[in-house]
Amino acid sequence: MYIIVAGGGKVGYYLTKTLVAEGHEVLLIEQDVREVSRLSEELGEVVMHGDASEMRTMKEAGMERADVVVSVTGDDGDNLVITQLAKRKFGVPRTIARVNNPKNEQLFHRLGIDQTVVSTKIIFNLIEQQIETDQVIPIAALKRGNVEIVEIDLSNDSPVLGQTVGMLDLPVDTLIISIVRGDHAIIPHADTKFRSGDSVIALVKADREAELRDIFADTGSTR
Numbered sequence: 001m002y003i004i005v006a007g008g009g010k011v012g013y014y015l016t017k018t019l020v021a022e023g024h025e026v027l028l029i030e031q032d033v034r035e036v037s038r039l040s041e042e043l044g045e046v047v048m049h050g051d052a053s054e055m056r057t058m059k060e061a062g063m064e065r066a067d068v069v070v071s072v073t074g075d076d077g078d079n080l081v082i083t084q085l086a087k088r089k090f091g092v093p094r095t096i097a098r099v100n101n102p103k104n105e106q107l108f109h110r111l112g113i114d115q116t117v118v119s120t121k122i123i124f125n126l127i128e129q130q131i132e133t134d135q136v137i138p139i140a141a142l143k144r145g146n147v148e149i150v151e152i153d154l155s156n157d158s159p160v161l162g163q164t165v166g167m168l169d170l171p172v173d174t175l176i177i178s179i180v181r182g183d184h185a186i187i188p189h190a191d192t193k194f195r196s197g198d199s200v201i202a203l204v205k206a207d208r209e210a211e212l213r214d215i216f217a218d219t220g221s222t223r
């Protein structure tokens with residue numbers, strides 16, 4: 001499968017790296033010369049310098065034979081133009097666009113973009129998920145590294161209440177990435193204290209999930 005990725009930021013970089021590792025033919029297009037130089041040092045010849053929204057660059061990239069075009073720049077206007085041209089001018093079967101402003105998502109769909117990715121919407125949906133108190137629920141299994149994202153609700157009896165993140169003896173390779181408190185998601189620091197009702201979101205190796213669960217579980221848990 002030939003996949004063209006427009007935008008060499010963090011999303012484009014990691015997406016390209018993953019796709020290459022999976023054996024796909026990939027081309028990453030980035031217009032910043034300095035970024036192209038940096039990306040090429042690690043990714044090699046799969047990086048191309050150019051403006052992916054320009055017809056000349058698209059032709060040079062061989063967009064007419066692309067199976068998928070993914071536009072993940074930080075500008076919604078550019079992402080829309082790139083995916084629209086890919087679809088309408090080059091007949092690309094599948095187009096995927098990053099949408100930075102959720103208000104623009106419907107416009108992308110109306111103009112024929114096959115799929116959109118709205119990071120703020122994904123996070124909101126995660127926060128809105130209803131789960132039972134004290135349960136650790138895998139939200140997504142990460143393909144590489146056998147890592148899971150888990151969410152833990154803290155009850156009034158959780159042993160970690162009043163403790164800080166830095167005080168916990170977490171399993172190896174475990175990372176607390178967010179604490180959802182009320183309607184807000186907090187990026188935790190070492191001195192962030194846990195409160196009753198907090199939802200703790202963490203990355204953990206699948207085989208260490210039980211250890212993590214035991215740290216946060218109250219003494220009356222039947223799990």
